[in-house]
Each structure stands twice: as C-alpha cells, then as structure tokens.
Amino acid sequence: MHVQPYLFFEGRCEEALAFYGEKLGAQTQMMMRYKESPEKNNACADQPGMEEKIMHASFRVGDTVLMASDGMASGTPNFQGVSLSLTVDDVAKADQFFNALAEGGQVQLPLTQTFFAKRFGMVADKFGVAWMILGGLEHDKPA
Numbered sequence: 001m002h003v004q005p006y007l008f009f010e011g012r013c014e015e016a017l018a019f020y021g022e023k024l025g026a027q028t029q030m031m032m033r034y035k036e037s038p039e040k041n042n043a044c045a046d047q048p049g050m051e052e053k054i055m056h057a058s059f060r061v062g063d064t065v066l067m068a069s070d071g072m073a074s075g076t077p078n079f080q081g082v083s084l085s086l087t088v089d090d091v092a093k094a095d096q097f098f099n100a101l102a103e104g105g106q107v108q109l110p111l112t113q114t115f116f117a118k119r120f121g122m123v124a125d126k127f128g129v130a131w132m133i134l135g136g137l138e139h140d141k142p143a
Contacts, residue, residue: 004064005084008071009127013054016068016127023100024061024086031057049073061086083122083130087137094119094135101125101133114138
C-alpha cells in the first residue's frame with residue numbers, strides 16, 4: 001500500500017510546480033494538460049479556458065512523490081486540515097526551506113529549537129499549503 005498527497009491548486013498548479021522547483025529543488029516528473037487528455041468528454045476539459053490548465057502532474061520533493069492538479073480552477077485553493085512535513089538532517093537546510101516557503105506565505109510558528117528537533121517551524125506557503133519544517137531531529141543523536 002502507498003499513500004500520496006494529491007494537491008489541487010485551483011488554477012495555480014503550473015505556478016506551484018515552478019515555485020517548488022525553485023525553492024525546494026522539486027522535479028516535475030509528469031504533467032498533462034486538459035487538452036492532452038485522451039478522454040474527450042471530460043467535464044473540466046470542456047469548459048472554456050481549461051485547455052491549458054493542468055489535469056494531472058506528479059513531482060518529487062526529496063524521496064517523496066506528490067501529485068497535483070488545477071482541479072476545477074476556481075482560483076481559490078483550500079488546504080485546510082492537512083500539513084506536509086519536510087524533514088532534513090541539516091539545520092541550515094531547514095532554515096533555507098522554511099524561509100523559501102515563507103516568501104509570500106504566512107509564518108504560523110517561527111523556526112525554533114524544541115525538545116525533538118534543533119529546528120521546528122510551521123508555515124503556509126503562498127498557495128496556502130501548510131508545511132511543518134524539521135531539522136536536526138534530536139532522536140537521531142547517538143546514544
């Protein structure tokens with residue numbers, strides 16, 4: 001069994017893929033626009049202006065593959081109740097990723113040292129995706 005996040009960016013998917021590529025080193029593995037769909041009776045694809053929108057994409061962040069779409073392209077992504085957790089060994093990388101995701105977003109909990117990590121912070125990026133950034137986990141220390 002395998003569980004993967006599927007993010008609906010409601011018309012901003014291509015922008016999000018470029019953002020995560022620049023800020024996190026994400027690599028887009030596959031991208032299909034609605035106009036490229038082999039099924040021509042697609043309710044979304046038949047709407048005016050949807051031809052160039054992203055029907056489906058997959059992208060890799062580190063070892064994780066996420067999926068994404070423009071969905072119905074309503075213009076208002078809604079990612080309530082879910083956070084993506086990004087964990088790195090290097091504290092400097094945690095700082096870098098946190099600051100990159102905070103550009104145009106909203107810091108919910110500034111990066112700080114905790115009992116479980118040298119760095120922990122929470123941020124919603126400019127698309128509204130919530131991230132928990134962890135760096136230098138304390139349980140990784142040798143006993």
